[in-house]
Amino acid sequence: MSGLKKTIIRAGLETLYFSGAHLFLQPFVSGVGVILTLHHVRPGRPGQFQPNRLLEVSPAFFSKVIRRLRRSGIDLVSLDEVYRRLVEQDFRRRFVCLTFDDGYRDVMQWAYPVLRKHEVPFAMYVPSGFPDRIGELWWLALEKVIAQNGRIGLTMDGEDCHFDCVTVEEKRDVYEHIYWWLRRRETEEELRDAVRDLCARYGVDMAKICDDLCMTWDELAVLARDPLCTIGAHTVNHVILRKVSEKEARTELAMGRSVIEAALGVRPDHLAYPVGDPTSAGPREYRLAQEAGYKTATTTNPGVLFASDRDRLMALPRISINGEYQQMRYLSVLLSGAATALWNRFRRDEAA
Ligand SMILES: [Zn+2]
Structure with a gap:
């Protein structure tokens, strides 16, 4: 993301937060629930050049987020439960679903103990090539x-x-x-x-990067045995699906899932499109995911969930907990949906 966009997001978040606009907007934009995206949970590293910093949050911040969510009274639910609530249109209570992409070992080390302690369901989307050690990060x-x-x-x-x-x-x-x-x-x-x-x-x-950072099948097996954890699919090679042929996309969607099933004994019902923005997954990918029989498929298009998302289970939006903004006040605004409403308006203006 460009520096300009970052600045706009940050300025937007500050404006929304300090003006209290997100509280005013809440009834209009807050939706029925939200799926959160995380990648790494690990202590900050020294060094100024960390262009992928946005993909990680510190264990302290993560634990604060979980405690805040637990205190909030919002339901913390699994992807199966998100699916059920959307299909049955059961929105008596607002919900949050936690998802982690790529299967990084630091999640097991730093996030998993917190999730267990607070009994929080979560999903881990795994590209099967990463534990197979053929991943190219x-x-x-x-x-x-x-x-x-x-x-x-x-x-x-x-x-x-x-x-x-x-x-x-x-x-x-x-x-x-x-x-x-x-x-x-x-x-x-x-x-x-x-x-x-x-x-x-x-x-x-x-x-070596793959070996150093990604969980092995043995490590994933520990998570797969825990009823709190849903193992989701994330293709084989973490490919940007829109950049491959339909035949190859089909294979990636089917194989990623079969390999996980063979290795862990659980068949993933849920998919996350790698990268996940509109340049990575579009109508063709949504159709292929549907044909592959997934119950839900998540993008990284920012947004909270609405009742109408029942009709787009193959293109669910998520909100990324961005490591550049590790402050609780940003999280409150993001969860209110006000920031994504602002962001979508900005994107429309940009596209126009
Ligand atoms: Zn990914």
Whole structure:
């Protein structure tokens, strides 16, 4: 996300919070419940260059969020229960559902004990290739390449490009530039080839990143045995589904699930689209997820749930607990739905 957008979100959140507008807006936008997205839960690391910082929250903040939610009287529910409430239109009580993407080991280490202590249901969306140790966490590989070098080169659109990335500012700019260039590639193969090329040139071992960060099947089996945990599917290779053929998308959706079933003995009924924004999952992916027989499929399109989401179970919105905004006052605004209403209005203006 660009710095400008971040600033607008932050300014928007501050304005909403301090004006109390979210309380005023609440009856109109708060919906019936919300699905939250988290990735990493771990202590902050030193170093100024952390372009993926938004994907992690500290254990202390996480534990505060859980205690606040428990005190709030809002129901904390599983994805199966979200599905039931939407299908039966049972909205007597507001609800929150916690989901974690990608199956990072730090979630087991730092979040799981808190979730158990407070008996909070949660879902873990696992790309089967990560515990199979064939995962390419390319956004982290790119971070590593830039962190470890003062100058990098790669072929972009047929041209040899070179970037100085000595200072933290430069590293941030180069990351943003290459990250979004990669996201604009037409096919997943082009994206992966460019990152593999960078890793080969600069000696970054993608298999090691996967090994260091992602849970093994044995670790996942511990979670899978716990009735609090729902294991969800997240494709095999964490592909941006819109960038692959329909045949390949179908295979990713079916295989990711079968491999989990074979390894853990539980068949995932719920799916999260990797990356999950409109450039990653659209009408074709919603149809394929439906045909694959999933009960729900979540995006990362920001929003709270409404009764009408019964009619779009394959495209449910979520709200990301963004590591850049680890303050309870932001969470209150996000949960009220006011911030996503503002964000959607901003996006409409931008698109117009
Ligand atoms: Zn993911």
